[in-house]
Amino acid sequence: MKINDVILRTVVKGVVFIVLTLGVYLFFAGHNEPGGGFIGGLVLGSGIVLLYITFDIETVHRGMPFDFKKVAALGVLLATGSAIASLFFGAPFLKQADDYFEFPLLGETHLTTVTIFEAGVALTVIGTLVTIILSISEDE
Amino acid sequence: MNNIIVLPMIVPIITAILLVFLRDFIKLQRIISLMTMGFVIGVTALLLGLVQSGGIMKLDFSGWLPPYGILFVADSFALILVLTASIITAICLIYAFATIGERHERMFFYPFVLFLIAGVNGSFLTGDIFNLFVCFEVMLLASYVLVALGGEKVQLREALKYVLINVVASWMFLVALAFLYGTVKTLNMAHIAQRVAELGQDPILTTVSILFLIVFALKAGLLLFFWLPGSYSVPPTAVQALFAALLTKVGVYALFRTFTLMFPLNQEVTHLVIGIMAGLTIIAGCMGALAGKDVRTIATYNVIIAIGFILIGLATGTETGFAGSIYYLVHDMFAKALLFLLIGTMVYLTGEVIVKRMSGLIRNYPLFGWIYFIVMCALAGIPPLSGFIGKLLIGQGAIEGENFVLLALGFASSIIVLYSLLRILLASFFGETTISEDHQKPIPKLAMTAFSLLALCLIVLGVGAEAFAPFIEDAAKTLADPSIYIEAVLGNSE
Amino acid sequence: MESLMMILIGVLVAVATYLVLSRKILRVIIGTAVLSHAVHLLILTVGGLKKGDVPLLSQSDGPYTDALPQALILTAIVISFAVTAFVLVLAYRMYKTNDADDFSELGGSSDE
Numbered sequence: 001m002k003i004n005d006v007i008l009r010t011v012v013k014g015v016v017f018i019v020l021t022l023g024v025y026l027f028f029a030g031h032n033e034p035g036g037g038f039i040g041g042l043v044l045g046s047g048i049v050l051l052y053i054t055f056d057i058e059t060v061h062r063g064m065p066f067d068f069k070k071v072a073a074l075g076v077l078l079a080t081g082s083a084i085a086s087l088f089f090g091a092p093f094l095k096q097a098d099d100y101f102e103f104p105l106l107g108e109t110h111l112t113t114v115t116i117f118e119a120g121v122a123l124t125v126i127g128t129l130v131t132i133i134l135s136i137s138e139d140e
Numbered sequence: 141m142n143n144i145i146v147l148p149m150i151v152p153i154i155t156a157i158l159l160v161f162l163r164d165f166i167k168l169q170r171i172i173s174l175m176t177m178g179f180v181i182g183v184t185a186l187l188l189g190l191v192q193s194g195g196i197m198k199l200d201f202s203g204w205l206p207p208y209g210i211l212f213v214a215d216s217f218a219l220i221l222v223l224t225a226s227i228i229t230a231i232c233l234i235y236a237f238a239t240i241g242e243r244h245e246r247m248f249f250y251p252f253v254l255f256l257i258a259g260v261n262g263s264f265l266t267g268d269i270f271n272l273f274v275c276f277e278v279m280l281l282a283s284y285v286l287v288a289l290g291g292e293k294v295q296l297r298e299a300l301k302y303v304l305i306n307v308v309a310s311w312m313f314l315v316a317l318a319f320l321y322g323t324v325k326t327l328n329m330a331h332i333a334q335r336v337a338e339l340g341q342d343p344i345l346t347t348v349s350i351l352f353l354i355v356f357a358l359k360a361g362l363l364l365f366f367w368l369p370g371s372y373s374v375p376p377t378a379v380q381a382l383f384a385a386l387l388t389k390v391g392v393y394a395l396f397r398t399f400t401l402m403f404p405l406n407q408e409v410t411h412l413v414i415g416i417m418a419g420l421t422i423i424a425g426c427m428g429a430l431a432g433k434d435v436r437t438i439a440t441y442n443v444i445i446a447i448g449f450i451l452i453g454l455a456t457g458t459e460t461g462f463a464g465s466i467y468y469l470v471h472d473m474f475a476k477a478l479l480f481l482l483i484g485t486m487v488y489l490t491g492e493v494i495v496k497r498m499s500g501l502i503r504n505y506p507l508f509g510w511i512y513f514i515v516m517c518a519l520a521g522i523p524p525l526s527g528f529i530g531k532l533l534i535g536q537g538a539i540e541g542e543n544f545v546l547l548a549l550g551f552a553s554s555i556i557v558l559y560s561l562l563r564i565l566l567a568s569f570f571g572e573t574t575i576s577e578d579h580q581k582p583i584p585k586l587a588m589t590a591f592s593l594l595a596l597c598l599i600v601l602g603v604g605a606e607a608f609a610p611f612i613e614d615a616a617k618t619l620a621d622p623s624i625y626i627e628a629v630l631g632n633s634e
Numbered sequence: 635m636e637s638l639m640m641i642l643i644g645v646l647v648a649v650a651t652y653l654v655l656s657r658k659i660l661r662v663i664i665g666t667a668v669l670s671h672a673v674h675l676l677i678l679t680v681g682g683l684k685k686g687d688v689p690l691l692s693q694s695d696g697p698y699t700d701a702l703p704q705a706l707i708l709t710a711i712v713i714s715f716a717v718t719a720f721v722l723v724l725a726y727r728m729y730k731t732n733d734a735d736d737f738s739e740l741g742g743s744s745d746e
Contacts, residue, residue: 038708038712069160070160070161073157073160073161076153076157077154077157077158080150080153080154080157081154083150084146084150084154086143086202087143091203092143092199092200092201092202092203093143093146093150093199093201093202094201094202095202095203096202128716128719129719132719132720132722132723135723136722136723136726270706270709274709274713277713277717281716281717281720284717284720284724285720288724288727291727291731292731293731293732296724296727296728296731296732297728297732297740299724299728300659300721300724300725300728300740301740303717303720303721303724304654304662304666304721307666307669307717307721308654308666308669310713310717311666311669311670311673314670314673314676314677314710315673315676317677317706318673318676318677318680318681319680321677321680321681321702321703321706322680322681327702327706
């Protein structure tokens, strides 16, 4: 029996953007407020999982042809990379740098290397989450 | 600022991730993983030299001074174990090249081995107890995957039990950490030691220390080893050897750190409990080794006996005992890795696991048989091989500490070890050969190289004991006098 | 407040113990998840439940809350997330190959 999932599909088409936006917001909010790479990654990952649940794996895979194992690996690479980058500047392991920059349109912006580390964490979480869900659902 | 200290942990992690991207290039994976281990060995040897000349080194992550940040501390004890673990991993990798099979290699075998060694090295080097928990988990996660890798029925079954037992053990670790933090409000091991000394290790701290004892006893297979024989006999041989050599020894290391550095004050309680547990472990291990008919069972119970024996050194609480334990720990890591590789190869060659059903292997594979003979002698503690000096020093320590029961048990266990291994030698290696010349499977050259390298390590460790003595003495001195460690970690933050 | 938290933790541990000791694999896994939640609360409680400001020197004069228990809990959550996820996959694979979702069917020696 085929389940009628018109409502789910229609709602998800809208909701998934809200979920993903929330994920990105949480990720950037993490610097000074609650949020951060792990939470942001979880929300982004669950958005992607929602897509996989609503539409079938092939359809989503056509839109996002990533191997999520490699996404996770890339995340760990980014995080450890930002951690050891300090070694090349003669600073202790994991030392982070930050500074204020002037940009046209944006004005004064606070940029830190922690963001790179957090991006790594987020990618790792997304990659792991999606890999786990896919590996359970693959062999029906 | 000694960034070099973090390399033994971080380099394997980074190369492991690179290997994930190189999934289809198996040759390249092999070369990179072996080169990584070579690099780690080199760095650790360099560090060991530096520590001898300049004292204990530390690295405060991100420049946060202790006790606020987390840190890595490199003292002789940690570095000796990092070096041993890295050498064994490199040799097990060589064995794995020849035997593990392409299916495993494509299923990210090498990345997980590298994650495992990263966790092991991190556990040895860290100076923060919560960081120890994290490194433990990195190591355990990699080991979960390695037990289950391959996905055979038995493997999955044992893996599930292994994982669940370790999850509960990790939970207890967290409970112990919570109470410790609630009591002393710090997680830096040196700082904990200082606070415990100020507070005088009252009953609640002793209770917390007993909780840690239970946790690490589960991980080390000290008395609470019921999970060990099952999960150590299912994975591929190279993984078995790695587990036997590394995993339980990390638990032993943690026990040493906990009860020499952090909770050394209430010895009449804690060290008595450790002594009783060590004695019971030896007795139970001996029973298992005597009763076992399966070669793998005999080998796993030998691991358990050795854990009990090493912890006699801790229970004595003397510097000689510590030196003996360190010596025996290093010896046992090499010897158990070799023993498991040999046993696994025997099973591969004959297709049998029962001792009595194998026969005459030494006629078909003379060198193989002689290497088994070497490892047997080393484990029994026959001079000039590596087991002798460790046993001698632990015995001396036990006499100094007047633990005569443990002394008797320890040396009686040597005879049982010899007997259990001799039984395999007599039944499986001597006698009429059951394999005809035509059906004889060749032992891969790389596997033979791995055996020879490990056997060589055992001989060098025994014959060249004099050369290693300064390192071991330095490590034992730091264990016996924790103020050296505390001074090195907290000294310049005052 | 502390005693209330300790009772809650006790209840959680009791529930989790009951689940872990049951035979169904899925229940055991849920039990371990509940166990880890209990210990997270324990860390929070023994770290001290007090109201204070964020521990940033430039933003307030204190008193500050201790940020460390939260950092520990976050780390512990990440680890238990990874482990639980792995156990779920493992249990599923085992269900597929061994056709068993019950520990009483998983006994037996390892040599078969």
